[in-house]
Amino acid sequence: MSWLAVKAVISRELNKTFRQRGRLLSSLVRPLIWLLVIGSGVGSMLSGTQQEGYLQFLMPGIVAMTLLFAALLSALTLVYDKEFGVMRMMMIAPIAHGWIVVAKLIAATIIAMVQAVMLLVILLLIGLLDWQTALLLLPPALLTALLCASMGGLIAVWSKTLDNFAVIMNFVIFPVFFLSGALYPVTQLPDMLRYIVLVNPFGYGVDLLKHSIPGSQTDFSIITDLSVLIVFTIAAILIACWRFSRESVHEPLFRGGKKG
Amino acid sequence: MASELAIQSYGLTKQYGEAVVVNDLNLQVKAGECYGLLGPNGAGKSTAIHMLTTMTSPTSGDALICGQAVTDNPVHIRSLVGLVFQDSALDRTMTVDENLHFAAALYGLKKQQASERIDELLAVFNLEKKRHLKLLALSGGQRRAVDIARGVLHKPQVLFLDEPTIGLDLPNRRAIWRFVEQLRREQGMTVFLTTHYLEEAVACDQVDFIQQGKLQKGGKPTSLIRDLAAYIMELDCADSDAVAAQLTPQFGAPLIEDQHLSFRVQNAETDFSALQRSLGDTVNAMQWRRPNLNDVYLWSMTHHKAGVQ
Numbered sequence: 001m002s003w004l005a006v007k008a009v010i011s012r013e014l015n016k017t018f019r020q021r022g023r024l025l026s027s028l029v030r031p032l033i034w035l036l037v038i039g040s041g042v043g044s045m046l047s048g049t050q051q052e053g054y055l056q057f058l059m060p061g062i063v064a065m066t067l068l069f070a071a072l073l074s075a076l077t078l079v080y081d082k083e084f085g086v087m088r089m090m091m092i093a094p095i096a097h098g099w100i101v102v103a104k105l106i107a108a109t110i111i112a113m114v115q116a117v118m119l120l121v122i123l124l125l126i127g128l129l130d131w132q133t134a135l136l137l138l139p140p141a142l143l144t145a146l147l148c149a150s151m152g153g154l155i156a157v158w159s160k161t162l163d164n165f166a167v168i169m170n171f172v173i174f175p176v177f178f179l180s181g182a183l184y185p186v187t188q189l190p191d192m193l194r195y196i197v198l199v200n201p202f203g204y205g206v207d208l209l210k211h212s213i214p215g216s217q218t219d220f221s222i223i224t225d226l227s228v229l230i231v232f233t234i235a236a237i238l239i240a241c242w243r244f245s246r247e248s249v250h251e252p253l254f255r256g257g258k259k260g
Numbered sequence: 261m262a263s264e265l266a267i268q269s270y271g272l273t274k275q276y277g278e279a280v281v282v283n284d285l286n287l288q289v290k291a292g293e294c295y296g297l298l299g300p301n302g303a304g305k306s307t308a309i310h311m312l313t314t315m316t317s318p319t320s321g322d323a324l325i326c327g328q329a330v331t332d333n334p335v336h337i338r339s340l341v342g343l344v345f346q347d348s349a350l351d352r353t354m355t356v357d358e359n360l361h362f363a364a365a366l367y368g369l370k371k372q373q374a375s376e377r378i379d380e381l382l383a384v385f386n387l388e389k390k391r392h393l394k395l396l397a398l399s400g401g402q403r404r405a406v407d408i409a410r411g412v413l414h415k416p417q418v419l420f421l422d423e424p425t426i427g428l429d430l431p432n433r434r435a436i437w438r439f440v441e442q443l444r445r446e447q448g449m450t451v452f453l454t455t456h457y458l459e460e461a462v463a464c465d466q467v468d469f470i471q472q473g474k475l476q477k478g479g480k481p482t483s484l485i486r487d488l489a490a491y492i493m494e495l496d497c498a499d500s501d502a503v504a505a506q507l508t509p510q511f512g513a514p515l516i517e518d519q520h521l522s523f524r525v526q527n528a529e530t531d532f533s534a535l536q537r538s539l540g541d542t543v544n545a546m547q548w549r550r551p552n553l554n555d556v557y558l559w560s561m562t563h564h565k566a567g568v569q
Binding site: 090 | 362
């Protein structure tokens with residue numbers, strides 16, 4: 001395996017992302033709107049101490065949301081590269097195809113972490129967070145970013161074009177986010193929704209982030225969160241690598257046919 | 261090179277559902293040769309290339325590159341081959357330099373080594389001044405040149421060119437073929453190409469034809485042209501069936517396209533002027549010329565079709 005090749009794929013992703021500074025800055029707008037507008041709006045319906053508590057409750061969920069959108073969308077560049085033919089440049093190189101997926105997911109994780117750190121800095125500056133808590137949030141944020149990237153990878157290896165992007169947004173990102181306990185405690189959800197939350201791996205990432213906020217209400221133990229995150233991430237990466245290794249440059253031309 | 265044969269394939273077949281895209285492909289290309297696989301669109305040329313370069317797995321059969329089975333160690337095979345795809349594999353949002361450095365890193369070339377090689381290739385294609393431009397800002401010919409430069413960055417032993425000059429004007433096509441010839445001459449690179457411009461395949465050491473996934477053995481282009489006929493005689497006539505019936509006993513069955521007939525004339529001493537006079541008003545126009553690879557291709561495909569039916 002050539003580390004140089006893996007490094008090249010990662011560097012290309014990072015260069016392309018960080019070159020678009022506008023996109024990077026605008027990625028912070030969504031979580032800040034959620035935190036400051038939704039958080040304050042919902043909080044205003046609560047009494048004084050509960051209001052402050054809700055902002056504290058919301059903060060890890062909003063960090064998780066930043067990680068989810070950034071990592072998942074970055075992982076989906078795999079589809080972009082397939083659709084525009086650039087993937088063939090990587091596939092013809094002497095590197096096992098699974099490593100292309102791994103490199104893409106590492107890049108997606110780094111991009112998500114950079115955006116999360118930028119958000120944490122803003123929260124520090126506006127006084128919603130202290131240094132210790134910010135530092136405590138980093139390890140669970142890294143695990144959650146890896147999880148989200150692996151989820152994105154799993155979707156990307158099965159997608160042929162970006163046409164179904166809206167489908168992914170509506171049927172993957174939004175349900176995964178809303179049914180994760182990021183905005184409200186899982187325990188207060190109706191039974192059926194609570195079961196869905198239990199099988200949503202992102203919910204365990206949100207819960208692990210909540211463990212870093214002193215006094216925050218959590219739904220699972222740290223061991224449970226860590227176990228689910230690690231097992232799901234590894235399984236998703238292995239499946240994505242396996243699926244991508246079986247992919248050939250011809251397949252899109254024969255979408256209706258079955259591989260012989 | 262470990263094997264004298266750079267490319268070998270035995271019963272190589274690719275099937276998608278009921279569709280057999282490549283059917284029992286048997287090839288042998290010697291190291292250092294230039295080989296052309298010619299055929300119409302959808303004949304299976306690209307699929308054959310993709311199987312030989314590990315880009316798609318065969319349904320059955322096997323292939324060897326420099327003596328090593330493509331299915332045994334695909335990663336190693338990819339280090340031996342270069343592939344220029346039919347349409348660009350470059351990132352249009354990146355500059356020429358960024359694209360080539362990215363490709364070089366994928367092949368494990370260190371920065372210094374990559375820079376030297378990229379400088380060398382950009383000089384060959386006269387693209388030094390364009391290196392900091394995005395691909396989008398280049399002409400079609402320049403983009404193709406960058407694509408080819410990407411394919412040969414790592415000095416592959418076998419270079420696969422899938423329609424390398426498609427859509428290019430004559431000067432660009434000539435520049436690309438000059439470069440390919442230079443690679444063969446200086447590096448002993450084996451070249452496997454497909455092209456629609458059959459006149460370009462005349463420079464190949466060996467060509468074969470493929471239709472509906474089935475290979476039809478060709479040979480050396482100059483020999484194929486020589487063996488086809490001394491002349492090709494073309495006639496335009498209102499009643500092509502009558503003229504065909506009249507001339508077939510003398511020249512053999514013609515190729516018929518509407519009112520246009522093409523005959524192979526084996527006797528170089530044929531008196532075409534006398535023949536034209538004898539045909540009189542039954543023929544609107546008549547010309548005779550030396551055959552070329554297009555004729556070999558057309559006759560080969562026609563006979564292949566007849567055989568299949």
